[in-house]
Amino acid sequence: MSSISKSEKAYIQSSLLSDPPLRADGRGLTDFRTIALESGVAPLANGSARVSIGRNAYDGGGGTEVVAAAKLEVETVGDGEGVDGGRVVCSVSCSPTAYPLLPSNALDDLQHDMTSLLHATLSHPTIRPQNLCILPGKKSWLLNLDVIIFSDAGNVFDAIFMAARAALWDTKVPRTRSVQYRTQKSDRKDATRAMDVDEATHVGSALDTRETVQVSDFELPDYWDEGEPLDGRQIWPVCLTLNLLPTSHFLDATLQEEASVPLKLLVLYSFQSDTTPLLRSMRLLGTGGSDLVQIKSLLKDSEKYARIVWTALEGKLKDEYHSLRKPSF
């Protein structure tokens, strides 16, 4: 993204390949910068989170900053794009201040690339939460997940998926109760007691002998909390970006480091307790190339790193969850 000079590029590459490898800020190859995470940042969203990688702890400057927010919306199945069981729609937008040197059409392209990866991964039917369904065949929740990149100091994909995962973890689905209309067949004259005039005239036929109970609408019961969490929230994937050099790889690159590697490998894993993780998506970015043997060993390594990321993130999210639950009086 950022342009760096040939000699800087050569310096970074040769430092990374030297023995022992050394990075510009002295980190090890698999060390991350400090990651700050906070959930529940947007009060009007059903779930939200803010993630910052490598932020300066004193004035909050620097670092890759990403905010994700999830908003639920009721959809009628079969009407427009609504599908039975609900759906997830993701979008990524980049603040122009995050990429001040990019022209606006290049920024659009970048947003589109990020959106397509996030959407394709998170809207996959196999990880769709069960409780997005309100009334089977009739109403469902549409989950809009919007991610905004406020600044980019490298490793933006990991930050996007961390924020997305934290926002989805934080999301509360409002409780619903299905209701149905009952018409008084015996007492036809008492029209005022019918809940809906249309409904009353509709079932007027004497030939109607159907006994099926048709749930036709739902209501939101008044309850003390905002709802229940999304089902299967452990399964949301984590992203890991491996920056590839001919003979080695490293994690959590800064912008300068990103500009000096020819190839990046994005891998997305979802974990369920102790079973083998599922590979959700994989993408190679950059001008370089790679062979199958290298990819195989990289996948093995990345699984190990991704599990560490997942465990740490899971721990942090549980902490956040409990700290929010604590009564604040």
Place this chain on the structure above:
Amino acid sequence: MLSFISFSRPTDSTYRQSTRHHPDVEDLMDVDDDDLTGSEPRLTCPGETITSSQAFMRGHGTYVDKEDVIASVAGTVERVNKLVTVRAIRTRYNPEVGDLVVGRITEVQPRRWKVDANSRQDAVLMLSSVNLPGGVQRRKLESDELQMRNFFEEGDLLVAEVQAFFSDGAMSLHTRSLKYGKLRNGQLVTVPPILVRRLKSHFISLPCGVDLILGLNGYIWVSKHMKDTDQGEEGFDAEAVYSNKNEDIDNATRAAISRVGNIIRVLADHFVPLTDSLLLEAYEWVIEQEGDAKYLLLGDAGDALVAAMSVRG
């Protein structure tokens, strides 16, 4: 391998315990004219009333609301006759003629390069303001215009001096000295421009074999120590000056460069102005602690460094 933290700020007890007042608390606010004539620099917060608009004119960094001139930025109040301005603390670099800056080429244009120097506008480096191969006094040829990318191309870092200003306020740079020119063998560290003070020399050599170039625009070049080549005009070697190739750098030097880079980042995070003696002392302190290059990034080591420096300073 990685750790998560919360966004909460580190608690600073002295800051929290001191009494703070809303700007409307009138009795503490001295809006006398005398206040602006004093030699003590006065700091403002955004939204703070500086003086009355009846007696003074508003300048940069201020606005008028009803009868008052109010600061719109955090900074120091400056006054020229009846004009009141606030010089912001966090701002882009304000160039002055003779300043040493480190910049990055953003664009190659006919007979000139555009240079990003952390200022409001891109700086300009004219082809006539660089040393060309084959002697300083050589006439420019058309062939030089055609091969400008052989001297500097997009992304290249250079050290230069502010020569003059154009009518629109953009600065013009020159590299007509053997000290100036393309940078290699190191890495760039960026800090807020206000933290780089004007020093006797902005070329600093640390005893650990690391050279520093403190650009007044907040770009700092940390590189391997270069041996002083013979300073004669004959010694100008275009090959070396415009080369993109790094020299061989051993691991100890690389580690030292990383360590110095981290020291600068830590000091900048704590908003400590950088001077040559401070950097030297900070480096000695880090060596005493026997930490490796990433030592400063861990836990409280950065705070300890700043505390140690403030005791000495």
